[in-house]
Amino acid sequence: MDVFDIHGRVIADYRAFTSAFVEVRDERIKQFVQGQFERGVQWPKPWLSLNPNFESGGSVSELVEAGVLHPENERIFRFKADPESLVGNGMVLHRHQADAIRAAQSGKSYVLTTGTGSGKSLAYIVPIVDAVLRETAENGGKRLPGVKAIIVYPMNALANSQLGELRKFLKHGYPAGGEPVTFARYTGQESPDERARILAEP
Incomplete structure (x- = not known):
């Protein structure tokens, strides 16, 4: 062509x-x-643009093997085609995502600035999930109740989009009530009953 x-x-x-x-x-x-x-006033000249790949930061499996991530992350963060299955292709992280994970684990604050579609969300979602998994493991496998993190989005549309992504990772393949990490959306979109449930069962 x-x-x-x-x-x-x-x-x-x-x-x-x-x-x-x-x-x-x-x-x-x-x-x-x-x-x-x-x-040629009616049409511009061809526009060529390079879209370089981001530097690899290693796969989730490799970070698990290196002890950077809790083993359950390997089952959570993969591309699951079937909502009922944990089977799917493993996820490879970008360098900036892996660096963000390590920065979060050090307890330091960090700011990540990178382009659209570069996986900024995973740079904070993975550390949050990993922290919850480690806390549960330290508590003998029993998940401690309470809110562990709050993610603030400027628009409901972004919150709704991320809610769908979280479902793919944290609900797909796990039985109802057996998810290793739970989450909820708390905006003006929820019914009073749903908001009351979230407050009662954080």
Whole structure:
């Protein structure tokens, strides 16, 4: 496939389409319009953009083997095609995500600035989940009640989007009530009963 050839054909077809349905009688206007066509005013030149890959920070499995993450993270953070199964391709983290995990575990505050679609959410979700898993393990496998983290989003749309992602990781493959880490959305979208339940069972 020659993308430049395709681009040329698309432009030619578009030019034929836009110039065929109007016949300009005034010669001056006709020359002006023809000049616009020749200069390509109606369509920009091709835009080429490189999309470099982010540096790898290792897979979740590798971080588990290195003792950086709790073993249950390997089952949680994978691409699960089936909501009823824990089976799926393992997740490979970017370098900035792995660095954020280590920074969080050190107890230090950190700020992560990187592009859209680079996995910023996992840079704080993974450390939160890992901390809950470790706390449960230290308590003999019994999960301690209470709110462990609060994530604030500027818009409900973002909160709803992240809610879907959390369900994929923390609910898919686990029986109802058997999830290793629980979560809830608390915004103006919940019913009074749902908000009361969240407050009663943090």
